[in-house]
Amino acid sequence: MTSPIRIHVDRDSVAMGDDVQSHAHEIFVAEGTPLSAVLDRASPEIRASGWSWVAVVGDRTAAVWSVDHGVRMLVDDIPVTTEIDVLFRYFVQIDPEWLYARLRAGAPPDRYDLEREYAPLARERRERELRRRERESDDRYLSPEFVRAATGLGAVVDLHADTVCRFEFRDELWSVQRSDTMTLVFRGGGAPVASLRPTAFGECWIIAALAAEVRASLGLPRFPEFEAHPAPELHAMSGSRTGPVRWAVTGPLTAQVTGDDGLGCFRIAVGRSITEIIDLMLPTAG
Numbered sequence: 325m326t327s328p329i330r331i332h333v334d335r336d337s338v339a340m341g342d343d344v345q346s347h348a349h350e351i352f353v354a355e356g357t358p359l360s361a362v363l364d365r366a367s368p369e370i371r372a373s374g375w376s377w378v379a380v381v382g383d384r385t386a387a388v389w390s391v392d393h394g395v396r397m398l399v400d401d402i403p404v405t406t407e408i409d410v411l412f413r414y415f416v417q418i419d420p421e422w423l424y425a426r427l428r429a430g431a432p433p434d435r436y437d438l439e440r441e442y443a444p445l446a447r448e449r450r451e452r453e454l455r456r457r458e459r460e461s462d463d464r465y466l467s468p469e470f471v472r473a474a475t476g477l478g479a480v481v482d483l484h485a486d487t488v489c490r491f492e493f494r495d496e497l498w499s500v501q502r503s504d505t506m507t508l509v510f511r512g513g514g515a516p517v518a519s520l521r522p523t524a525f526g527e528c529w530i531i532a533a534l535a536a537e538v539r540a541s542l543g544l545p546r547f548p549e550f551e552a553h554p555a556p557e558l559h560a561m562s563g564s565r566t567g568p569v570r571w572a573v574t575g576p577l578t579a580q581v582t583g584d585d586g587l588g589c590f591r592i593a594v595g596r597s598i599t600e601i602i603d604l605m606l607p608t609a610g
Contacts, residue, residue: 328352330350331366331407332408359381359397360387374392374419374420376420378427378433378435380411380412380433388423388424419442422442464489465485466527467524471489474493477534478538479493480492496512506521507523517582519580520580529579531598532588532605552594558587
């Protein structure tokens, strides 16, 4: 009777905190077990649809593994007769079917190059999915009151689905997106200019930001004189010494906002409704 074969297994970490402890472990399989069966048994315990993993056996890129498609072999599915090392490399949310096809076609298994190559396809797929959800569902991320106020200030809504609202305002693209419990606000490209919770407060902050732009276009100071309501104190976040300060507060009201404008919008939005913000900043708009 032959002894079981020892398989040394490890995987990449997928996020901060996931690397607190080692993922290395061992499994044992019967001699002669097909490599595909070994990889299936050793597959990562993190099982999210759409996530891709590349299995490296020794120094060979051997397979793509995903919840969606299981093990897709890139090498001959030979029987395992000796100890081997298996490392599962995390290839993020690159479509597993696309990734498998590219590696089968001979693309080097460089995650960052493949991410850049896949990015335009990912954006197209996300756009199609958002349009489908907007078309087929009545669920909307932001309230009708917000949409009325934003459009009244000049915003033109391009997309509004259950997790995102995208609109053009004064020749600039704004995108408001849900991320877990936070509302992220993007202006143009790059990082979000605000991250806010709860969503209702996020709506008020955005309306204050739009109204500040309207005031500036009229030759007025971006913010009027106003009496601030009691609010939690924001602190300056540590980070780069260049660029605007990022301000933050956590608690029932959670916010990260960028620069003096972001801070001003926060102070105006605290304790005020959308209507009250517009009446304060643009009294003639009503």
